[in-house]
Amino acid sequence: MNKHDLKILPEYFAAVVSGEKKAEFRINDREYAVGDLLCLYEHGWLKDCDGLEGFSGQHVWVRITHITDMYPWKPGYVMLSIEQGPFKC
Template identity: 45%
Template sequence: MAKHELKILPEYLEAVVDGSKTFEIRKNDRNFSVGDTVFLNEFDGEKMTGRWTERVITYITDYEQKEGYIVMGIARP
């Protein structure tokens, strides 16, 4: 299983942390796989803030996505 460090904007990180956002749409440039860990690091548009959360990829689909993009279901480890 791989580990991925990803940037995320504050409003999206907050939604992941509070549980209302259980997915990520990303370019699949890292060969994401079910079971991989993603570290979502808050980026305010200029710098990393130091806030982060960890999630595990539980599901992946590219259905109806732009070429090269996927939707990942994510959950707490």
């Protein structure tokens, strides 16, 4: 099991936290595997900071439950099905 630190835009972060979003479309630039943990860090335009871009300080841990290779539709990308914790990190 590996751990991956990734940035995520605020609107998608909120959907993951609420449980509405259950998958991540990502470039396959890491060796993702079922069971790996993703630490998703909220990053983007921050409304509470006069529209500055950066990290909000919020994060959520999720586990990869399934990986779909997006070839031939989008070569080099994967769809990661995810579930929320709690997890021991």
